Amino acid sequence: MKKNLLICLLAFLPFITTAQEEAPPLVKDFYEGTYTIPESFVLNDRVNIMQFSPDKENCDIVAVDDQMQTLWKTSLKGHALSTSKFKDKILVVVSTEYSNIKRNNNTFKGYILDPSNGKVLVDKVIFEGSEDYLTFPYIFTAENGEIFKFAVRQSSFERRLHVAMPSLLGIISINSYIKQFNETRDLDVIDFNEKLEPVNKFKPVITAGTFLEMNSNKQGDLFIAWFNNGSMDVAKYDAGKKTPSGTLTGNVILDKDILDSFGNDILMVPSKSNANVLYYALAFRNPDKETELGLGKLDFSTGKKQYVNELFTKDHIKSIKKSYVPVNKKMESPDLGPVKALNVRLFSDVDDHLIVALTSTSYASSSIGSGTWESEYNILINSYDTDLKLKYQQLVPTGYIVPERHLPLGFYHDKNKLYVLSNDKTGMTTLNGTYSVFDLSTGQCDKMYHLSKKKMGNSHAAASSSVLWFKNSFVVPYLEMKGFAGGKYNITLQQNLY
Numbered sequence: 001m002k003k004n005l006l007i008c009l010l011a012f013l014p015f016i017t018t019a020q021e022e023a024p025p026l027v028k029d030f031y032e033g034t035y036t037i038p039e040s041f042v043l044n045d046r047v048n049i050m051q052f053s054p055d056k057e058n059c060d061i062v063a064v065d066d067q068m069q070t071l072w073k074t075s076l077k078g079h080a081l082s083t084s085k086f087k088d089k090i091l092v093v094v095s096t097e098y099s100n101i102k103r104n105n106n107t108f109k110g111y112i113l114d115p116s117n118g119k120v121l122v123d124k125v126i127f128e129g130s131e132d133y134l135t136f137p138y139i140f141t142a143e144n145g146e147i148f149k150f151a152v153r154q155s156s157f158e159r160r161l162h163v164a165m166p167s168l169l170g171i172i173s174i175n176s177y178i179k180q181f182n183e184t185r186d187l188d189v190i191d192f193n194e195k196l197e198p199v200n201k202f203k204p205v206i207t208a209g210t211f212l213e214m215n216s217n218k219q220g221d222l223f224i225a226w227f228n229n230g231s232m233d234v235a236k237y238d239a240g241k242k243t244p245s246g247t248l249t250g251n252v253i254l255d256k257d258i259l260d261s262f263g264n265d266i267l268m269v270p271s272k273s274n275a276n277v278l279y280y281a282l283a284f285r286n287p288d289k290e291t292e293l294g295l296g297k298l299d300f301s302t303g304k305k306q307y308v309n310e311l312f313t314k315d316h317i318k319s320i321k322k323s324y325v326p327v328n329k330k331m332e333s334p335d336l337g338p339v340k341a342l343n344v345r346l347f348s349d350v351d352d353h354l355i356v357a358l359t360s361t362s363y364a365s366s367s368i369g370s371g372t373w374e375s376e377y378n379i380l381i382n383s384y385d386t387d388l389k390l391k392y393q394q395l396v397p398t399g400y401i402v403p404e405r406h407l408p409l410g411f412y413h414d415k416n417k418l419y420v421l422s423n424d425k426t427g428m429t430t431l432n433g434t435y436s437v438f439d440l441s442t443g444q445c446d447k448m449y450h451l452s453k454k455k456m457g458n459s460h461a462a463a464s465s466s467v468l469w470f471k472n473s474f475v476v477p478y479l480e481m482k483g484f485a486g487g488k489y490n491i492t493l494q495q496n497l498y
Contacts, residue, residue, distance in 0.1 A: 023454030024494050027068045030477070031060075031491040037408055038477055038491060040466045041084055043115055047071065048468035048475075049090060051083040052491075056098045061090065063118060066470040068493045074118035078109055081137055085145035087194045090115050093126070093139050093150070102159040106135045108150070110196045124196040127152055133185060134159050140216035143272070147220045147239075148192045153211060156183040184211045189222060191240070202242035205235065215278075217270030223278050225268060230254055232266070234278060236300045248298045250280060251307035253287070267347040269354075271386070276301035281347040281356050286311075291339045295356065295388055308388045312339045320380070324395050327436075327448040331397045331424070337377030338362050345379070350413045353391070353440050354384040357411065357420075366403065375401040379409065379422060383443060392443030398424035398434045402461065405481070410464030412474075416440045421464035421476065424450065433462030433476055435496070451476060451496060460492065473497050 031038070034052040043049050043063070052060040059080035063071040078094025081104070085091070090113040095104035106129035112122035129135060129152060138151040157180040184206050191200040209228035216222050220239030225232055232250040237243070265284075271277035278298045286292040290311050297306040310316075321334045336342070337360035346357035358380045364373045379396040400407060400423045410421035420436040432450035439446060451462070460478040468475040473495055480490040 024452050024496055025068065026455055026495075027493040028455075029490050030068070030493045031062070033488045034491060035488045036080075037463050037479065037489070038466045039080075039083060040468055040477075042469050043085065043090075045471040047115075048470070049083060049115075050466070050468070050477075051080050051092075053080055056100075059092070059094060061092060061113060061118065063115070064468060064475070064493075066473060066475075068475055068495055072118035074113060074120065076111055076120075079104055081108070082139040084139070084141045086112070086141050086148050087145060088115070089113060089121065089194065091141060091148060093137070095137070096125075103134060104137070105159075106131055106133075106152070106154075108137060108152070110148075110150075110192070112194065112196060122194075122196050126150060126192065126196060126198075127188065127190065129154060129186075129188075132158060134181070138214060140222075142216065142218035142220075144218050146218060147216065148196075149189065149216050149220060149222065150192065151187070151189045151214060151222075153184055154186040156180040156185055182210050187211075189237075191220065200240050200242075202237075204237060205244065207233065209233070212266050213268050213280075215268045215270055217275055218272065219275045221270070221275055223268055223270060225250075225266065225280070227254060232280070234268075234280075234298055236276075236278070246300045246303075248300060248303065248305060250296045250298065251305050252280075252282070252294045252296055254284065265343055267344055269347050269349050272349050273352060273386075274299075274301075277386075279347075279349065279354060281344050283342045283344050283358060285340065291342055293342070293344075293356070293358065293382075295354070295384060297386075297388055306388050308384075308390070310382070310390075312336075312342060320393070320395070324397070326397075327445045330450065331434075331448065332399070334395050334397050335377050335399060336360060336380060337375065337399070342380075345409055346411050348411070348413075350418065350440060351416070352386050354386065354388070355411070355418065356382045356384070357409070358382075359409070361406070371404050373401050373403050374406055375399065376407065379420065381418075381420070381438070381443075383440070394438060394443050394445060396420055396422060396434070396436050396448070398422040400425040400431060400461075402431070402481075407461050408463060408465035410462075410467045412467065412469050413440065414469070417446075419469075419474075421462060421467050423461050423464065426450075430458040431461045433464070433478070433494075437498075451494070456492060456494070463491070468493075 036053045039051040050062045061074045079098035082093045092111040096107045097105040108127045110126045134157040136153045140149040207226045209226040212225040214224045222237040225234045235244040235247045266282040269279045280296045293310040341360040362375045377399045381394045383391045412419040418438045422434045424432045424434045437447040463477040478492045
């Protein structure tokens, strides 16, 4: 009898142990009522900085330690655009006004904060432009925080209420809006010192083509890409110079249809090891109507150009799924979703590994009223060397469907590891934060599992792009989403170990 009882106890021990596991440490309602998903960055091993928006006219900057304690909180006037490290201080850039219809106004302010206590050291207007047209600000501080380069592109899209008529007239109206949205009326670039004093101002050459993208390397060199008659032309402006040092044309051949949308999905990443090298990546429908991932390299010192591609045909998708080796059997089977909708979600130079992550999204009308449901499918991760040779390809088989919003993805790298945070929906209502760890050199997946949802609501989504990374732990902010299309979030913090 005793032997049989012992066998029963041993059989149920795993379930008893699981039931007794403690929930990870939480700080519930750490921040209540932010209308944007928070942003964060690592200040040091023990402190991260978070940015919240209680409304459209103010922002809160909060320092959080590795025990999820608030060290200080500073409230600032303005609609937050970016919070980052600059020199040994904290830089916050805001627009002084914002509305859902007119978006940000064209007056931008910068704040410099003391990282030890959040005290405002500098408070200055850094740019004032015409209020008549929609502008797009770009803030570059580089990963090392050694520069602050601010650029403003003025479009031809007027800052007023735009109404598109139905039927053919509506199509013509929308096409007109897209053209205005993508046109460039003016372009300003300003470099600032740590006192937010301008040290260099210039207006880059505006070509007859369409603006695509810009980015800056850690030395302060600026790269600007334009679409000209099917080609992508990239001009390089060396730090402190007002004229381009050179222009190269990418090998990718683009169709004009790539511009028939509000914004262009071409990502550019300057090399971290060579100031004269720029990489670019995009997913697009090529002239053969196939979905293509293009990856290019431009070397402005030699004029050398490289380009590789990956065609997502039906056979290729089948081979990706067939080669997938499950890491965690609790995850669903691989599903890349509609291949036509593949888009680059991450492009980064990580210790001379070029990492490209793609996902696809789809939309469906709600059956319970107005609004739409948004689905995002598996994450496909490619790793290349600096000569664009594919080293490995991995899948993260997570995906979700939620109302009226696109959930963030989070990527972080440290000590030859790539950490990926995503959301995975199981059942009808449960959203799981998913934690994956990959070896950067080999692509081997070390870990992949759902984070605990104990003492949290099933519908709470992981703010994956806002994770706080510390030396011995990482803290995931969870979003409590209010209503079908709720405009505000309450934030709960959850501490996890690597």
